[in-house]
Amino acid sequence: MRQPFKQHSVIPGFGVTLGFTVFYLSLLVLIPLSALFLKTATMGWSSFWSVVTDPRVVASYKLTFGASLAGALINAVFGFIVAWTLVRYSFPGKRLVDAMVDLPFALPTAVSGIALTTIYSRNGWVGCWLESAGIHAAFTPLGVGIALTFIGLPFVVRTLQPAIADLDPEYEEAAASLGAGRVQVFLKVIFPGLLPALLTGFALAFARALGEYGSVVFISGNMPMRTEITPLLIISKLEQYDYAGATAIAVVMLVASFAILLAINAIQWRHVRRINGRG
Amino acid sequence: MSIEVQHISKTFGAFAALTDVSLVVPDGELVALLGPSGSGKTTLLRIIAGLEEPDPNPDSGILFHGENVARRGVGQRQVGFVFQHYALFRHMSVFENIAFGLRVRPKNTRPSKEAISAKVHELLRLIQLDNVGNRFPSQLSGGQRQRVALARALAIEPRVLLLDEPFGALDARVRQDLRQWLRKLHDEIHVTSVFVTHDQEEALEVADRVVVMNEGRIEQNGTPEEVFHHPATEFVMQFLGHVNLFRGRIESDHAVFGPWALQNSGSAQDGQEARMFVRPYDLDIHTADDGRPAMKATVTRIQAAGPTAKFELLDENTQPIRVEMPHDRFRAMNIAKGDQVFVSLKDSRVYVEDYVI
Numbered sequence: 001m002r003q004p005f006k007q008h009s010v011i012p013g014f015g016v017t018l019g020f021t022v023f024y025l026s027l028l029v030l031i032p033l034s035a036l037f038l039k040t041a042t043m044g045w046s047s048f049w050s051v052v053t054d055p056r057v058v059a060s061y062k063l064t065f066g067a068s069l070a071g072a073l074i075n076a077v078f079g080f081i082v083a084w085t086l087v088r089y090s091f092p093g094k095r096l097v098d099a100m101v102d103l104p105f106a107l108p109t110a111v112s113g114i115a116l117t118t119i120y121s122r123n124g125w126v127g128c129w130l131e132s133a134g135i136h137a138a139f140t141p142l143g144v145g146i147a148l149t150f151i152g153l154p155f156v157v158r159t160l161q162p163a164i165a166d167l168d169p170e171y172e173e174a175a176a177s178l179g180a181g182r183v184q185v186f187l188k189v190i191f192p193g194l195l196p197a198l199l200t201g202f203a204l205a206f207a208r209a210l211g212e213y214g215s216v217v218f219i220s221g222n223m224p225m226r227t228e229i230t231p232l233l234i235i236s237k238l239e240q241y242d243y244a245g246a247t248a249i250a251v252v253m254l255v256a257s258f259a260i261l262l263a264i265n266a267i268q269w270r271h272v273r274r275i276n277g278r279g
Numbered sequence: 280m281s282i283e284v285q286h287i288s289k290t291f292g293a294f295a296a297l298t299d300v301s302l303v304v305p306d307g308e309l310v311a312l313l314g315p316s317g318s319g320k321t322t323l324l325r326i327i328a329g330l331e332e333p334d335p336n337p338d339s340g341i342l343f344h345g346e347n348v349a350r351r352g353v354g355q356r357q358v359g360f361v362f363q364h365y366a367l368f369r370h371m372s373v374f375e376n377i378a379f380g381l382r383v384r385p386k387n388t389r390p391s392k393e394a395i396s397a398k399v400h401e402l403l404r405l406i407q408l409d410n411v412g413n414r415f416p417s418q419l420s421g422g423q424r425q426r427v428a429l430a431r432a433l434a435i436e437p438r439v440l441l442l443d444e445p446f447g448a449l450d451a452r453v454r455q456d457l458r459q460w461l462r463k464l465h466d467e468i469h470v471t472s473v474f475v476t477h478d479q480e481e482a483l484e485v486a487d488r489v490v491v492m493n494e495g496r497i498e499q500n501g502t503p504e505e506v507f508h509h510p511a512t513e514f515v516m517q518f519l520g521h522v523n524l525f526r527g528r529i530e531s532d533h534a535v536f537g538p539w540a541l542q543n544s545g546s547a548q549d550g551q552e553a554r555m556f557v558r559p560y561d562l563d564i565h566t567a568d569d570g571r572p573a574m575k576a577t578v579t580r581i582q583a584a585g586p587t588a589k590f591e592l593l594d595e596n597t598q599p600i601r602v603e604m605p606h607d608r609f610r611a612m613n614i615a616k617g618d619q620v621f622v623s624l625k626d627s628r629v630y631v632e633d634y635v636i
Contacts (some may be wrong), residue, residue: 173330174366178380178435179354188383192370274415275369 033254040251043244051248056224057233063141064230065256068209071148072156076202079156080194086157087164101157104150109214116147117218139221144229147215152205159204163197196268196275203264210257280438280471281306283342287333289322289495296322297333298495304439304488306344307469309462311482314492315518320475321443323492327473328360328441329353343438359432359470363444365424367416373427374412377402380435402430405464422453429461433468442474446481458485479519483507491515513630516556523562523600525555534629537594538572547631554630559603561626564590566612573621576600581616583609590614592622 040048051057086098104112120127120137130137137143171193175185213231220227230253237246282304289297297319304310312320325331326341330353333339341349348356367376377399381390390398403409406426416424425445432440445461446454462485465472476482482489483503491498491506491514499511510516517524527536534541534553547553565573576592579599583589588609592600600622614620 168364168366170362170364170366171368173353174360174362174431175368175379175383177328177330177353177358177360178383178431179357180379180383181354184383188379189368193368195370271370275417 036247036250036254039244039247043248047244048248051245052252056228057230057249059225060228060230060233061252061256063144063227064210064253067141067144067148067229068206068212070145071152071209072202072206074145074149075152075156075205076198079153079201079205080160080198082153083157083160083164087161101154103154104152105154109151109212110218112150113147113215113218116143116150116215120146120219138219139223139227141220141227143219143221144216144227147219148209148212151212151215152209155204155208156198156201159201160194160197163194167193192271196272199264199268199271203261203268206264207257207261210253280344281342282327282439282471282473283340283345284323284327285340285342286336286338287323287326287341288336288339289319289326289331289333295495297326300495300497302490302497302500304471304473307471308487309465309472309474309485310488310490311486312473312475312490312492313477313479313482313518315477317494318492319495320477320492324441324443324473324475327439328358329356330360357435357438359429359435359437359440361425361428361432361440361442361445363447365416365428367424367428367431369416372413372415373403373408373419374399376416376427377431377434379431398434402434405433406430420453421449422457425449425457426460429464433470437470440470440472442472444475444477446476446478454481461485483519491518493518510628513554513556516628516630521559521601523557523559525557527553527555529553529631534631538574539624540572541627541629551631555627556630557624557627559589559601560587561624562600562602563623563625564592564602564604564612564614564620565623566614566618566620568621571621571623573623574600576620576622578614578616578618578620581614592620594622 043051082101086094086101107115117124117138119125120130120143122128122131122136122138124138127137135142137146167190171189172185175189180188211231213229213235216229217232220229220232222228222232230249234246234249234253237243237249282302284300284302287297287300288295300319300323302323312323314320322331326333329348329351333341333349339349340347343356353360368379371379378395381395381398384390399412400409403412406429408423408426408430411419411423411427416427419427429442429445446457449457458481461474474486483506486503488500489503489506490500493514499506499515501509501511506515507519510519516522525536525539527534527539529535529543529547529549529551530540531549532543534543534547534555536553536555539555541555574594576594578590579593580591581588582591583606587603588606590602590604592602594600602622
């Protein structure tokens with residue numbers, strides 16, 4: 001039987017809130033984004049294709065998506081540890097550390113970019129150590145990865161914290177009483193329980209990294225084919241008044257990001273459905 | 280497998296949850312730890328399981344069948360622990376939950392896939408849930424989850440089974456059924472079991488022995504009959520069912536409570552205060568003074584639903600008294616609210632400073 005579109009509920013305001021949601025999303029997201037597509041459509045298919053498959057642009061896709069993915073993965077691992085420590089243990093200065101997690105949110109991205117560049121450049125505090133080990137951080141793809149990791153950390157930590165707080169230690173005790181070792185408890189009980197939150201945090205960090213501009217342009221050095229990120233190419237096209245070219249690249253970014261986020265969400269929905277027993 | 284707890288204390292900061300508790304659970308028995316919240320019963324259960332460490336003390340020990348397991352972790356004690364809120368793994372099906380304890384065994388002792396599957400199906404039959412193996416915990420009712428939690432604990436063939444408030448989160452009807460089912464199950468599998476409860480009815484109905492706890496100590500350890508009919512302390516008397524309290528004192532070798540005087544068989548001195556506890560069904564109501572020593576009282580409420588008729592009375596000093604009697608007697612008597620009645624004594628327990636008359 002088909003369910004009616006409008007379901008009666010004791011909680012009022014379904015019509016009003018749905019209407020508002022659609023209106024608000026249209027105003028803020030859909031209309032500006034459709035303008036993007038409309039502008040791109042002015043340039044025609046063949047010129048669109050030549051712009052978005054230009055080797056320099058393709059190299060920038062690889063760097064942007066690759067470094068964002070690497071950053072998000074690193075954040076998923078270390079953000080997990082940070083979140084776990086902050087929720088499960090108490091130690092002096094915990095509140096301070098907790099507040100510090102938000103700094104990458106709060107700092108203007110240009111400031112973090114300059115700070116990172118100073119520290120990781122050849123004669124910076126960290127950079128000189130890496131240099132003696134033969135690793136160049138600033139002005140290389142590695143530097144881009146560092147910047148994108150830096151700005152993504154709060155997303156993973158902040159989404160995991162409530163999930164870890166919700167995870168009753170009883171589950172671990174139950175697993176331990178059934179004879180599971182520490183590693184088994186983590187892999188079979190804790191990790192699957194936190195996977196939905198971890199995926200959300202990962203997706204947010206990844207999405208944020210894809211769009212990041214300010215903190216990267218300083219540390220990357222912006223060398224064509226090597227350390228140029230896609231948002232930078234869009235900006236430079238805009239500076240040359242090539243609006244259609246800029247929106248063309250933007251459309252590719254948008255579609256690719258949306259597809260990836262949708263895929264991550266799909267995995268997450270499946271997992272949550274299983275837990276909630278509607279699968 | 281007998282359980283022996285020796286001189287266990289446990290403090291959380293300044294709060295003493297357990298004070299020098301010793302207890303023996305004989306092999307194959309089903310024992311209830313009964314007490315109000317904060318009495319330390321769950322802490323004791325968790326210490327037996329190894330989920331909590333007792334305060335260090337050279338005399339303390341936890342013995343399973345004479346073997347000290349105090350130094351072993353929860354995973355090495357081979358205990359089946361059933362949590363109050365079940366703690367079923369939400370991302371695993373019922374089958375996977377029950378199989379968990381077998382699948383996490385080291386490779387050399389892990390049963391084969393077929394053996395695990397056979398074992399799980401056997402347990403599913405035991406808990407009468409043969410066809411829910413593929414469901415997830417969220418798709419089960421509370422009572423079903425409780426039984427799955429029990430099956431999961433039994434899968435590792437535990438030496439002792441420990442249950443924390445096993446029926447605490449269930450509604451009254453399901454509770455009744457599960458209680459009887461647990462008793463039946465225990466009679467079948469005979470694994471030494473300890474369960475925690477704050478419900479005296481549950482403890483008295485299900486357990487072979489009842490251990491009544493209060494403020495971190497054991498008040499009494501006995502069969503349900505013993506703790507109910509021969510409570511060792513005032514606390515046990517008051518905790519196991521309703522009770523009327525009368526205050527009096529010792530006068531010329533009698534404990535005197537208003538119209539009632541009881542022979543003092545102990546060594547209490549004249550003038551000492553005494554407290555008498557009387558169960559509601561150990562009081563009798565009659566409408567006319569028949570010569571028996573009786574207290575005058577006024578009926579303030581009659582509640583005739585349930586297995587007995589219950590009366591609330593006020594005596595001449597406006598102290599409330601509760602009386603229960605069988606329905607047929609109540610109907611024959613024709614008492615109404617506001618009536619003046621006489622209350623006489625059938626049985627009682629008197630406590631005078633540390634000993635019982």
